[in-house]
Structure formats: C-alpha cells, structure tokens
Amino acid sequence: MPDTKQIRITECGPRDGLQNEATILSVDQKVALIDLLSASGVAEIEVSSFVSPTWVPQLADAEQVFARISRRDSVVYSALVPNEEGMRRAMDAKIDKIAIFTAASETFSRKNTNATIAQTLRRFEPVVAQAKDVDLPVRAYISCVVTCPYEGPIDPRQVRDVASQLLDLGVDEIDLGETIGVAVPTDIDRLYEGLAGLLEPGQTTLHLHDTRGTALACALRALQLGVTSFDSSCGGLGGCPYAPNAAGNLATEDLVYLCNRMGYETSVDLAALFAASRHIAAALGRSLPGRVFTADGSAPP
Amino acid sequence: MPDTKQIRITECGPRDGLQNEATILSVDQKVALIDLLSASGVAEIEVSSFVSPTWVPQLADAEQVFARISRRDSVVYSALVPNEEGMRRAMDAKIDKIAIFTAASETFSRKNTNATIAQTLRRFEPVVAQAKDVDLPVRAYISCVVTCPYEGPIDPRQVRDVASQLLDLGVDEIDLGETIGVAVPTDIDRLYEGLAGLLEPGQTTLHLHDTRGTALACALRALQLGVTSFDSSCGGLGGCPYAPNAAGNLATEDLVYLCNRMGYETSVDLAALFAASRHIAAALGRSLPGRVFTADGSAPP
Numbered sequence: 001m002p003d004t005k006q007i008r009i010t011e012c013g014p015r016d017g018l019q020n021e022a023t024i025l026s027v028d029q030k031v032a033l034i035d036l037l038s039a040s041g042v043a044e045i046e047v048s049s050f051v052s053p054t055w056v057p058q059l060a061d062a063e064q065v066f067a068r069i070s071r072r073d074s075v076v077y078s079a080l081v082p083n084e085e086g087m088r089r090a091m092d093a094k095i096d097k098i099a100i101f102t103a104a105s106e107t108f109s110r111k112n113t114n115a116t117i118a119q120t121l122r123r124f125e126p127v128v129a130q131a132k133d134v135d136l137p138v139r140a141y142i143s144c145v146v147t148c149p150y151e152g153p154i155d156p157r158q159v160r161d162v163a164s165q166l167l168d169l170g171v172d173e174i175d176l177g178e179t180i181g182v183a184v185p186t187d188i189d190r191l192y193e194g195l196a197g198l199l200e201p202g203q204t205t206l207h208l209h210d211t212r213g214t215a216l217a218c219a220l221r222a223l224q225l226g227v228t229s230f231d232s233s234c235g236g237l238g239g240c241p242y243a244p245n246a247a248g249n250l251a252t253e254d255l256v257y258l259c260n261r262m263g264y265e266t267s268v269d270l271a272a273l274f275a276a277s278r279h280i281a282a283a284l285g286r287s288l289p290g291r292v293f294t295a296d297g298s299a300p301p
Numbered sequence: 302m303p304d305t306k307q308i309r310i311t312e313c314g315p316r317d318g319l320q321n322e323a324t325i326l327s328v329d330q331k332v333a334l335i336d337l338l339s340a341s342g343v344a345e346i347e348v349s350s351f352v353s354p355t356w357v358p359q360l361a362d363a364e365q366v367f368a369r370i371s372r373r374d375s376v377v378y379s380a381l382v383p384n385e386e387g388m389r390r391a392m393d394a395k396i397d398k399i400a401i402f403t404a405a406s407e408t409f410s411r412k413n414t415n416a417t418i419a420q421t422l423r424r425f426e427p428v429v430a431q432a433k434d435v436d437l438p439v440r441a442y443i444s445c446v447v448t449c450p451y452e453g454p455i456d457p458r459q460v461r462d463v464a465s466q467l468l469d470l471g472v473d474e475i476d477l478g479e480t481i482g483v484a485v486p487t488d489i490d491r492l493y494e495g496l497a498g499l500l501e502p503g504q505t506t507l508h509l510h511d512t513r514g515t516a517l518a519c520a521l522r523a524l525q526l527g528v529t530s531f532d533s534s535c536g537g538l539g540g541c542p543y544a545p546n547a548a549g550n551l552a553t554e555d556l557v558y559l560c561n562r563m564g565y566e567t568s569v570d571l572a573a574l575f576a577a578s579r580h581i582a583a584a585l586g587r588s589l590p591g592r593v594f595t596a597d598g599s600a601p602p
Contacts, residue, residue, distance in 0.1 A: 181596075185521055213558070216515060257513055258515055295513055295548075
C-alpha cells in the first residue's frame with residue numbers, strides 16, 4: 001500500500017452527471033446541488049461546461065450557476081472549456097481551474113468534438129497559453145483510455161502519445177477517462193504500464209464509470225498502484241450514452257466508503273454527501289444507482 | 302497473480318437469492334431457473350434448503366424442485382441442511398453436496414438459528430458423520446465473517462475458531478459469508494491473515510454481498526490472495542434483510558465479467574447466464590441490481 005493516504009475527489013456530478021441526464025434542471029436546482037457538494041468536503045467540483053448551449057443544452061446556464069454558488073476556499077470549482085470563446089466565458093465567471101478534453105480514439109474524437117485529436121490539441125494551444133498567463137490550472141481529459149465505443153480496445157501507447165502532447169502544451173494534470181465502463185483491473189495495470197516514465201500514477205486522475213460494476217475494483221487496483229486522485233459523481237449520477245439503462249459514473253459515496261474504511265483520507269462526510277444525492281434524486285424524480293446511497297439508512301454497525 | 306486461473310462459481314441465487322425475496326415462486330419457475338443456470342456453465346448450484354417450511358416458506362418445495370430439475374454431470378447440486386431431519390430429506394432427494402451453516406457471531410447465531418454457535422456445531426455432528434458415511438461432500442458456511450448486524454465488527458480470531466471446529470467435525474469446505482455487505486478489501490486481508498496456518502485462501506469459498514458496492518473490489522483482493530472459489534447470484538438476485546433497498550449477493554454476471562476479462566477461467570457463458578437472470582426478473586416482476594445484467598444489450602466492443 002502506498003504511503004500517501006490522502007485521496008483527492010473531484011465531484012463531477014454537476015457536469016458529467018447532468019450532461020447525461022435527459023431532464024434539464026433549473027439554475028436553482030443546480031446551485032443547491034453544488035452548495036450541498038461544497039459542504040460535503042469534496043476537494044474539487046466540476047460545476048459546468050462552457051461549450052456551446054446547442055451542443056449541451058443541459059449546461060447552457062454555466063454563467064448563472066457560477067454567479068450564484070456559495071464558494072468555499074477549500075474547494076476548487078472547475079468547468080469544461082472547449083475553445084477560446086469558452087475560455088472568455090470561463091474567465092468572466094472567475095472559475096478556479098479549467099478542463100480541456102480530447103480522446104485516445106480518433107473516431108471518438110471526431111464523433112464527440114467534430115475534430116481529429118490533432119485538431120483538438122491545436123484548438124487548445126491558445127486556451128492553455130491564456131490559462132498559464134493568468135495562473136489558472138489546467139486539467140486535460142483523455143477519453144476512451146481503455147476502450148472506444150466505436151473502435152474497441154485502445155492501445156495504451158495511444159494514451160501515452162496523447163498524454164505526452166498534452167504535457168507539451170503545458171497542462172497541469174492528466175485525467176484518464178474510462179468513458180464507457182468496460183475496464184477490469186488488468187486494464188488499469190496496462191494503462192499505467194503504458195505511461196511509465198512519462199507520468200507516475202500519483203500524477204494522474206482516474207475517471208471511472210460503473211456500467212459493468214467494475215469501477216470500484218478498478219479504483220482499488222489504481223490505489224494499489226499509487227493513484228490518489230479520482231473523479232466520481234454523487235449517487236452515481238449520470239449514465240452512459242452507449243448503454244441506455246446502465247449505471248453512471250463511479251458513485252462518490254461508494255468511493256468514499258471504500259477509501260475511508262480502508263484508512264485513506266478523503267475529507268468527505270458521507271452524511272453530507274447523501275444530502276446532495278437526495279436533493280438531485282428528488283430534482284430528477286428518479287432513483288440513483290450508487291450502492292451506498294441506495295443502502296442509506298442501513299449504515300454499517 | 303496466483304497461478305491457478307480456474308475459478309469455481311457456486312450460483313446461490315435459487316437458495317440465498319430467493320430466500321430474501323418477498324415473492325414466492327412456483328416449482329416450475331424455480332426448475333426453469335435452475336435448468337437455465339445449469340446451461341450457463343456454473344460449477345455448482347445451491348438449489349434449495351431443507352430447513353423447516355415454517356422458517357423459510359420461499360423454499361418449502363425443495364423436494365419437488367430437486368425431483369424435477371434436469372441434472373448435468375458437470376454441475377454439483379447442493380442444498381442447505383439444518384439438522385438430521387433435513388439430512389433425511391436431502392438424501393431422499395439425492396443431492397450431490399450438503400451445506401451446513403453457523404456464524405462467527407453468537408448474537409447472529411442465536412437470532413438466525415435459535416442456537417448458540419456451540420449448539421449448532423453439536424447439531425451438525427451427526428449430520429456430517431452421516432454425510433461422511435455416504436461420501437457426500439459437506440460445505441460449512443460461517444456467517445458474519447467481517448461484521449455482524451447486531452454485534453458490529455467481528456474479530457478474525459472468532460472466524461478462525463469456528464472454522465477450526467468445523468474442520469474438526471470433518472467438513473470438506475469452509476464458505477466465508479460476508480453476510481451484510483460492509484466489507485472493504487482490507488477486511489479481506491484481515492480475514493485471511495486470521496486463518497493463516499489453518500486454511501489457505503485457495504481452500505475457502507468467499508460469499509460476498511454488494512450492499513455497499515464493494516463486493517467486486519473485495520473479490521479482486523481475494524483473487525490476489527489466491528481465493529479461487531466464490532458464491533454469487535444471477536443478476537444479483539436477493540437482497541439484504543438489514544438494508545431494505547439494497548443490492549443482494551454479488552451478481553454472477555459481474556463476477557464472471559471481471560474474471561473472464563482478467564484472464565481467469567470460469568467456464569460460464571454470459572449470454573446463457575443472462576437468460577437465467579431474465580427469466581427470474583420476469584418471474585419476480587422486478588429489475589435485478591446486477592450491473593452487467595442491467596447494462597445488457599450494450600456488450601463491450
């Protein structure tokens with residue numbers, strides 16, 4: 001077990017979660033969610049996305065949401081930024097950190113962003129430069145790090161190649177997205193073996209989906225390898241566009257439960273997190289798939 | 302990773318799963334389930350229980366079910382046997398293996414079987430002796446190996462103590478039941494450290510519940526330690542009497558998906574297993590919580 005016991009959790013429910021929900025919530029409902037998440041102790045919250053509202057109507061109100069949340073000094077509030085126009089909006093909204101996104105799969109990149117991987121990287125060049133100018137940290141997502149819904153299994157060398165180019169651009173953090181939730185622990189080994197010498201596991205963030213129930217087993221393997229930063233969404237909010245009935249992101253409660261009970265420190269309070277998940281379940285009018293959240297009321301003796 | 306790549310799966314849906322369902326199914330429905338499970342390639346099926354029908358009305362038809370299933374030579378058909386009367390019924394039904402059950406928690410034993418642990422062991426003495434006489438293998442379940450719903454955390458030495466007495470009785474196999482689904486991987490380490498010198502991990506079966514989403518992460522840890530035999534239920538059938546809305550046993554599909562993709566051999570065909578889960582979901586008129594089953598129709602590329 002690695003020495004580092006502090007685990008950083010980025011709550012991505014308000015962005016990655018809600019983006020995959022059919023229901024469009026009000027600004028009030030989103031602000032309430034984010035304020036409850038702030039109170040739970042998560043390290044970072046991905047608040048929204050400054051992509052075009054025609055692309056993601058669920059998150060068209062990014063400015064209003066940023067203007068009305070109650071910010072805490074202990075929490076980093078970030079958002080997706082797709083291009084220079086998005087960067088202008090993000091800076092006006094005074095966000096703490098930006099997130100750019102590309103993929104390890106050419107087909108996914110073209111279908112998801114209408115651009116080749118190389119084009120996305122060129123598009124992000126001025127964005128990252130501008131962020132550097134104003135000391136704004138930059139996270140870079142790489143989607144499909146294990147499997148692409150169109151191309152199938154992805155060679156870890158493709159992930160390494162894209163990560164290397166992103167580091168050359170000057171990004172501060174690489175977030176490895178297991179976009180469709182097919183990974184098993186041996187895939188996590190291969191992913192990090194592929195990054196050896198370029199990025200240590202402890203320098204990355206891992207983004208898992210629980211589509212096939214393997215997210216927490218993959219998180220365990222990542223913890224064993226030294227990963228200390230994870231994305232997750234409260235209650236397992238979200239879903240998978242490639243598996244209509246499936247669970248969404250790894251549920252924050254499940255990750256926190258595992259980490260806290262294994263002796264890692266997440267600084268997250270489960271009861272406070274439940275309040276956020278309860279709020280969003282009510283707002284969406286549906287149950288959420290997270291196991292710990294679902295078993296709520298039966299806290300372990 | 303240990304050398305042994307063959308994983309033995311005991312499908313416990315028809316017994317542990319159905320026992321925790323409110324709906325009582327017909328003999329026909331149970332026989333269809335078991336026949337579909339036989340076709341899926343699982344190594345063993347826990348068919349029913351020869352406990353008193355007043356205790357478990359869901360399984361009152363054990364004789365009829367055993368009489369009507371289509372047995373395959375490759376599958377071991379077992380059932381719970383609580384006492385000598387149950388043993389008589391089990392032998393009349395020509396079952397392949399019997400399962401006896403006690404607990405690592407005195408309170409759980411008293412509440413669940415109305416007997417102290419010592420009393421259950423004495424009660425099983427003639428049952429095991431009789432099984433030995435006719436060369437019938439005996440599995441012994443120990444419940445609450447990590448936490449008891451009444452007593453809280455269980456000292457691994459209690460598990461060792463009970464396991465040791467069961468081995469003295471002459472049982473062939475110890476099945477470690479994490480009854481309420483609270484375990485995290487470090488609990489699995491402590492459990493097996495407690496058994497060191499008495500039982501190697503590869504000599505045990507592990508029975509996990511997914512109440513808090515940690516079952517597959519615990520299974521991964523167990524695989525790393527050398528465990529090669531697991532209980533699970535198709536679709537995650539069942540539930541937890543101590544957490545009304547919670548998921549049930551570790552879903553067989555989730556375990557098989559993880560094992561098969563990690564290079565272990567389960568001999569289970571996922572598509573055939575889906576047929577069993579679909580049948581039982583329809584019979585119960587409810588969805589099942591297993592993640593892979595829920596994501597069915599979106600097989601990984």
